[in-house]
Amino acid sequence: MSEATEAVVDYCFETLGVTKVTSGAFEENDGSLNVLAKNGFQTVGTQPEKSRARGEEDITLINVELTRDLWEAMRAVAV
Known part of the structure; x- marks a missing residue:
């Protein structure tokens, strides 16, 4: 992934x-959060979100973002 x-x-x-x-x-989805972090995404906030798989139970969603500047810096180091 x-x-x-x-x-x-x-x-x-x-x-x-x-x-x-x-x-x-979702905060309990360590695999997805690790993939995002490995690709440079940074946490920018959290919010409650309904989970259809959990019968509309509220689960904390971790919002992440990757800016062009950070992406370019990561690519420069990788070269």
Whole structure:
């Protein structure tokens, strides 16, 4: 999943020219949160969100974002 996330992020910045990519995952979803963190996403907040899988139970959603500046800095270090 990390490679797929990286490909989507690269497409957003390189092809679409966006300045920021946002995403999120439920706080109990360590796998998704780790993939996002590995790809440079930073936590920007949390909010309660209804989970259909849990019968509309409120679960904390962790909101993350990756800015173009941070993405470019990460790519410069990787080269």
